[in-house]
Amino acid sequence: MSDDPLRPLVERYLREVADALSDLLPAQRREILDDLRTHIHDALAAVPDPDEATVRSILDRLGTPDELAREARERLGIVGSAPEPETARRPGLFETIAVVATAIVWPIGLVLVWLSESWQTRDKLVASALPLLGLALVVLWVTPIRVDSRVESYELATPVTYSPGAEPSVAPPVGTPTVLATPPSHPRTTVERANWASLLGIAILLGGSFGLPFASALYLAFQLRRPKTSALHTGGTSSFTAAGPSPRHVP
């Protein structure tokens, strides 16, 4: 065969095309590569005495690997076909403001989130649940502190008032020190407990009022981004309408 010394040139071209088509389905890529190989074979056969210049001209006319890849993506609707990014990029300024507002003043942010159509109801529910959970934690934390202190004051009050009178059988000199002994130990533990409690309280207050709304905003931002990539795939396959100005099926 006269085209044997020209083979490396062809093979290199096809390899480059294969690389450029790497995001196509394997079957589609193989089909296009086979078609190109047959085309090159036919084009060479049409010339009586092909040389390197002939091959280069044939490959030139076929187009650069990038050109072919772009066309293949648009025609076969894999990724990055023309109309898709526009529809996928629809979440814009409004959604950005909604996300930022959720992180800073979540009640306002969540109203904006619910007004937007860029999130699914499930996402909106999750995003709303997080700051509300934070609020619930804060409220639950703040109320028990009062209950606790009230309970403790009762505990302090009970032994002092009742134990001497309720247990008269116990000797008063023994009873008094125990009554005296309990109050000093009691405040000490409550002070320690109060230290831990205040640390935990700060954590819960900060987490509840800032951390969880921030997590909610992060979640919303993540959910905004995710449909963009999936839309490119599902929408991409049916996006061939971009190529033709008119419907191609007639009932």
Next chain:
Amino acid sequence: MSQMRRGALEYCVLALLARREYYGFELVQELSRVDALLTSEGTIYPLLSRLRREGLVETEWRTSPAGPPRKYYRLTPAGRAALAAFRQQWIAFRQAVDGLLDSLEGETK
């Protein structure tokens, strides 16, 4: 302009196949006779692949006198219908654009 060319190209392929069956390289040669229709010859293959997937054309492998077997493309009934619809719309569209351009040209002269 390139979008218009790409859109028209697929119906030119269907129109050629309405005449007879072609294999890839033959189609490219025919289309290359029309100026500016096929800027990169290789781009015809993704298009043919899609037309086949859409059921507008079908393919058949046939042995060639020399070399590997060739894939011939043939128009399906759906392809024929699509071509007929395009032809109708194209004529109306072309007349509308021509009419507008002509009337504006008469105005400016």
